Amino acid sequence: MSQVMHCKAHVSRQLAEHVWEVSVTLPEATKFEAGQYLMVVMGERDKRPFSIASAPTAHKEWLLHIGAPPDNSYATEVLDVVKDKGELTIEAPAGEAVFKSDRTGDTVLIAGGTGFSYTYSILQKLLTDGLDKPVYFYWGAKSADDLYLHEELQALATQHPLFTYHPVVEEAPQGWAYGVGLVHHEVMAQQPNLSECQIYMAGRFEMVRVIRDDFTARDVPMENMHGDALAFI
Numbered sequence: 001m002s003q004v005m006h007c008k009a010h011v012s013r014q015l016a017e018h019v020w021e022v023s024v025t026l027p028e029a030t031k032f033e034a035g036q037y038l039m040v041v042m043g044e045r046d047k048r049p050f051s052i053a054s055a056p057t058a059h060k061e062w063l064l065h066i067g068a069p070p071d072n073s074y075a076t077e078v079l080d081v082v083k084d085k086g087e088l089t090i091e092a093p094a095g096e097a098v099f100k101s102d103r104t105g106d107t108v109l110i111a112g113g114t115g116f117s118y119t120y121s122i123l124q125k126l127l128t129d130g131l132d133k134p135v136y137f138y139w140g141a142k143s144a145d146d147l148y149l150h151e152e153l154q155a156l157a158t159q160h161p162l163f164t165y166h167p168v169v170e171e172a173p174q175g176w177a178y179g180v181g182l183v184h185h186e187v188m189a190q191q192p193n194l195s196e197c198q199i200y201m202a203g204r205f206e207m208v209r210v211i212r213d214d215f216t217a218r219d220v221p222m223e224n225m226h227g228d229a230l231a232f233i
Helices: 073-085 113-129 150-159 183-190 205-217
Strands: 003-016 019-025 037-043 046-051 061-067 087-094 107-112 135-143 163-171 198-202
Touching: 003 073, 019 073, 037 073, 046 061, 046 073, 046 113, 061 073, 061 113, 073 087, 107 113, 107 183, 113 135, 113 163, 113 198, 135 150, 135 183, 150 163, 163 183, 183 205, 198 205
Parallel strands: 107 135, 107 198, 135 163
Antiparallel strands: 003 019, 003 087, 019 061, 037 046, 037 087
8 A cells, every 4th residue: 555755865876877876764664565666746746656676675765766867857857856855755655566476487687777676676585585496687778887786786696596697788898798789689589488487677668568579479478577667558
């Protein structure tokens, strides 16, 4: 059940050129499920969703990854409120595309840009609970600089034998040893049994639409694909 809360908020760090981590301190402990989001209330009819990047064990402080390039007023206006007022009014938790621990099959997480925050919350839950099946994390971005937690995911892959990290960029720097191109093409090339996996995805609606269509053409059941964007495309 979501509720409206008036929260303290501040920019905790800059993650990339146009991406900031925002810390939201809740007035009371509030539970959420991995994969849920909050709505920033900018007005009576203006509520803007942002995925909660924290592990679901966080009940008093939630982290957001806000991608706010100058031409994105939708996000920059929220960031300005945080910087100017040090607070946000939110409605939370929200979202039905949560991690489903009772499903069978390997887990494939696909993120485009700051859609990373959705999949990162799910990953943290999986690692906290302990992995008993493989988890594959595909993070796509325009450039390597946009993969703002690249080294952290590399370290996690080293620590957890059942976790594999696959970064994919459209513009590869010299010496890049990972994927190049569209992130879901990398998924299709590496996952021969994709139709048996549980797939969680987040990013721009256009990206999710293309992934859905290409995966459906490969006989991936719709019930195996999870992401809030799927309800709107």
